Amino acid sequence: MNFNYFIPTKLLFGKGQLGNLHKEKLPGKKALIVISSGKSTRANGYLDKVEKELKLAGIAYAVYDKILPNPIKAHVMEGAEFAKENGCDFVIGLGGGSSIDSAKAIAVMAKNEGDYWDYVSGGSGKGQPVPVDPLPVVAITTTAGTGTEVDPWTVTTKEDTEEKIGFGYEKTFPVLAVVDPDLMLTVPADLTAYQGFDALFHSTEGYINKTAYVMSDMYALKAIELIGHNLSKAVENGKDEEAREKVALGNTLAGMVESTSGCTSEHSLEHALSAYHPSLPHGAGLIMISKAYYTFFAGQDCCKERFIAMAKAMGKENATDPMDFVDALVELQKVCHVDELKMSDYGIKKEEIEKYVMKAYDTMGGLFEVDPVPLTKEDCIKILEDSYK
Known part of the structure; x- marks a missing residue:
């Protein structure tokens, strides 16, 4: 403490x-x-x-x-x-x-x-x-x-x-x-979703980060709860003031997670994609790789209880398995209409995936050091390949 x-x-x-x-x-x-x-x-x-x-x-x-x-x-x-x-x-x-x-x-x-x-x-x-x-x-x-x-x-x-x-x-x-x-009432639905998921991932990455501690945990779980329960409402009706306010609070708390804990390699990988393809919205890139990324860590022994806690914060009150969080994440992407985003629509080529991974390690390699377990370059290549559409 x-x-x-x-x-x-x-x-x-x-x-x-x-x-x-x-x-x-x-x-x-x-x-x-x-x-x-x-x-x-x-x-x-x-x-x-x-x-x-x-x-x-x-x-x-x-x-x-x-x-x-x-x-x-x-x-x-x-x-x-x-x-x-x-x-x-x-x-x-x-x-x-x-x-x-x-x-x-x-x-x-x-x-x-x-x-x-x-x-x-x-x-x-x-x-x-x-x-x-x-x-x-x-x-x-x-x-x-x-x-x-x-x-x-x-x-x-x-x-x-x-x-x-x-x-x-x-x-x-x-x-x-x-x-x-x-x-925020005028933000279009697609950008509301992209931005909301960026805030969500600031919180989830901060929660599984090796630097996480009691203060960042407090902010992260509340942010996950606020965004998980309200983002789809803000996407469906941008004039929903209560939903906008709760997502805004979740976002600001996510910034406090960034101030106390921080991002993991999910952000390194996305930054490499949008560095080469600047038309790719940052949040959209994170959404594209998130299912495969969190599935990898859900299968490790490093943070099972943390994944279950995130699943419960997202609304799966009876969660008992780390994959319950991944399921909740995919469900939220579906109701926010962002589950079918395609890398290929932004000029990303599957045969260049290794280039993106190498760029991620070269430019923001420090974030790989705070992952809950080490991600090899081969792991990253598989995550991007599994995410590719």
Whole structure:
């Protein structure tokens, strides 16, 4: 029961909380608002609402709006330069995981010299310590998918080498997070499902992770319960406010799992797929490989009780076997209409599976070290082959 615990983010959670942003002591005088290159943040009025809050608070701002669904290093560097040119002294990530992740990376490079990849570990990253503390980050999430609003992590792709790698340390925690389910009512059904499963897997991976402990377990099981019982409702009816709120809470708790425990190799394998095929939504890739991935661990002696506990959290109250969790997972994918996703639809070729596995080990090999039992490269190849459609 000896542990260290550190989640320094102040959290405003609940319906209408964005309207309280102007009442908060914000960490600077001019914000860089980081949003995606898509239309939804503006079209749904979310950018307008944030701008209104900043005006009420007497805060100036500039908007950087080029972030892709799978963020790239070029935009991190460009966004950081934009922040410096505009004299921004803090960063607001507004949107889904890609915008908030990018906000954190931009905050690092707005205060530090060199290239972002100088500070990234894995692959061709140099793994250097960050000399100067990043700009403060405020996270305002419009999706329930990554939990990045309450964790320090950010994921970026280096385009020329097709490396998709996570980065983060205690200084990249947002200082303030706003989780307002009202901002999630417009997320389409397919993206609601993809994002919800990403949050679910942050929790399941964190629960079977070798670094799991009492605090991460508490967050993980509650997140699994909330998402397992409510995601299909949010997929079927995006205007279901209660379901949206519960999935949002599950997602934020999943971010706390990421802050206390962490991901396993499931994320390494998916990052390799979407590094080569950036049109593949991260959550969709995780869904594709999840049945085979968890079936592998369910067949080991490492964490049977944990799989049974996850099955019970998903709603199988009489679960007695690790495969009960896999069954519950597949059932949820069916009712969320994502059980027939195909790798081939995104250009993934079965004959290239070994390439993806090697990339996973090269870029994010550290996650394999926290798997409950070691996964060999042959095991990974079989998992991807069994997942291929």
